[in-house]
Amino acid sequence: MLKIFRGGVNTPHRKNTEESKTLVMDIPSRVIIPMVQHIGAPCTPTVKKGDLVKVGQVIGNSEAYVSAPVHASVSGTVTRVEPMLYASGKQVMSVEIQTDGNQDVDENIQPPVIHSRDDFLKALRNSGLVGLGGAGFPTHVKLNPPKDKSIEYLIINGAECEPYITSDYRELMENAHGVIKGIQLVLDMLGIPKAIIGVEDNKPKAIQLLTEKAAADNRISVKTLHSRYPQGAEKTLIYTVTGRKVPAGGKLPADVGCIVLNVNSVSFIASYIETGMPLIHKRVTVDGPVIKRPQNVLVPIGTSLRDLIDFCGGFQEKPFKILMGGPMMGIAQYSLDTSVIKNTNAILAFDKKEGDLPSESACIRCGRCVDACPMHLIPSDLNRLVMAGKYDELGAYHILDCIECGSCSYVCPAKRYLVQSIRIGKDAVRKNAKKA
Ligand code: SF4
Ligand code: SF4
Structure with missing residues (x-):
């Protein structure tokens, strides 16, 4: 017998691409592969400018246990190894590869031998x-x-x-x-x-x-x-x-x-x-009202959003907002130069009608955000404490248990930017914990 979890919201499904069989994207002319595509220690590049690389070759690794190597998704020449724009908006150490179109596979690729x-x-x-x-x-x-x-x-x-x-x-x-x-x-x-x-x-x-x-x-x-x-x-x-x-x-x-x-x-x-072929591709749902041909695409990791969206026919009109991820948890992108990474599952593009955030108004203490929170938190209080800069009090309200699902923001009649403020609060709590 299945249990029913507390909280959550009923969202429209809009699974427009569910019958879209996965299309394999053409190899782009270049890819930019960030050294951080996971929770844990970032990788250090193991290649330098001018190196020739093959598909599946390790191009970044780390000694840390909580980390994962990154591999070349294309064959070609390394043209840059430096911090570049990342989906979060930060600059992150990345490897740019100019593709040669051959897709030569690294000779070391073979099925792993597993006895234990x-x-x-x-x-x-x-x-x-x-x-x-x-x-x-x-x-x-x-x-x-x-x-x-x-x-x-x-x-x-x-x-x-x-x-x-x-x-x-x-x-x-x-x-x-x-x-x-x-x-x-x-x-x-x-x-x-x-x-x-x-x-x-x-x-x-x-x-x-x-x-x-x-x-x-x-x-x-x-x-x-x-x-x-x-x-x-x-x-x-x-x-x-x-x-x-x-x-x-x-x-x-x-x-x-x-x-x-x-x-x-x-x-x-x-x-x-x-x-033995490592993780070098990702299936991405490309959808939203301004995408010309919404579809699912198998994409070499490191492909720019620009190349991916071009593959889907481009935009029908200038997009108002582009998200990496879904409408509830996705991250807004301000540039199409960011890359598809290992955990990118969707790129969505919206017009103003669907993408604009309404202005906030004062909390009316209705409690809907509390009812919607699947983690049993009090989003309105978290928001109030963050807005007041009372970061020291957030721990007592279990802010780090927030999974950033956005259910609270979705139901709030005052359109409070709840999840956005909670993210700021979580960052502050983590930074304070590091200092202590
Ligand atoms: S974003 Fe956080 S606080 Fe808001 S409903 Fe989800 S878990 Fe609760
Ligand atoms: S849903 Fe919005 S208005 Fe209602 S208590 Fe929560 S923050 Fe306040």
């Missing part, structure tokens, strides 16, 4: 895999919980609850076999007894297909989830399918016997173990 769990985790690190659902947490770390945590459930996140985005859905429809194979590999290598695939009820074809494909393996079950945002957030998904609550205060899914992986992450694992 440790070999498996090492291979995943070498693959460059990070959470492809948006968070970008290195997968080899996620799959290696502390020894005292017994994992009972591998939960596969196929909820894809944000409006517009269909890149996970296309993976389920086009590669359900790979998804199941990846799940089986993780279950076998980590000795996890059960897997649950959670898919929202607005994707009946995917549910049927997965149910058929999983039928032969009684360790794997498919659960139909009620469509409600943010159903795909880790903690809400765990609660919905297992009834277990991940405690507040920095606890992890492993603390309640669960590991959550995105559908694209798990199918990539199957493909990597078979071919």
Whole structure:
């Protein structure tokens, strides 16, 4: 019996591209590959200007455990190694490659030899895999919980609850076999007894297909989830399918016997173990009212938003707002020179009518934001404290438990910029913690 999580909102689905079979993008003339595409330590470039590189070659790495190497998605010549514009708006160390169009593959690419769990985790690190659902947490770390945590459930996140985005859905429809194979590999290598695939009820074809494909393996079950945002957030998904609550205060899914992986992450694992080709492509949903040809595109990592949008026919009119990610959690882009990275799942472009933020007015203490918060926080109080600069008090209100889902902003009748202010507050709390 599925549980129903508290809070959340009903958003329009707008899955306009759900029937758009993935198109493979032409190789762009250049790519810019940032050294930070994950949570954890940034990579250091392992190539220099003038080097020739091949597809799949490591171009950045780090000694740190919580990190993941980055690889060339194209063959060609390294033309710049320096800080360049990143999706967050900051300048980040990046490698620019002028492509030669040959797509020569690095001779070192071969399927990893795996005899043990440790070999498996090492291979995943070498693959460059990070959470492809948006968070970008290195997968080899996620799959290696502390020894005292017994994992009972591998939960596969196929909820894809944000409006517009269909890149996970296309993976389920086009590669359900790979998804199941990846799940089986993780279950076998980590000795996890059960897997649950959670898919929202607005994707009946995917549910049927997965149910058929999983039928032969009684360790794997498919659960139909009620469509409600943010159903795909880790903690809400765990609660919905297992009834277990991940405690507040920095606890992890492993603390309640669960590991959550995105559908694209798990199918990539199957493909990597078979071919040895690291993470160099990403499927991206390109949509929004001003995109000429909304579609799903398989893109070399490092491709500029400009090249990707051109591949989709360009804009019908000048866009008012461009988001990397969905309308609830995406990051606004002020330049088309930023690149698709490992966890980019959508590029959306809006006109003024859909993209403009209304002006804020005073809080009317209606409590709707509190009802909508799936993390049981008090967004109105967090907003008030941040606006007053009372950062020292935010910890007591558990601000770091905010998953930045945007549900509070979505329902607020006063149009308070709640999630934006909470992000500022979280940054301040983290900076203060570092200083202490
Ligand atoms: S406070 Fe954070 S977790 Fe709660 S609804 Fe707002 S954005 Fe989501
Ligand atoms: S929903 Fe908006 S107006 Fe209502 S209490 Fe929250 S911040 Fe205030």
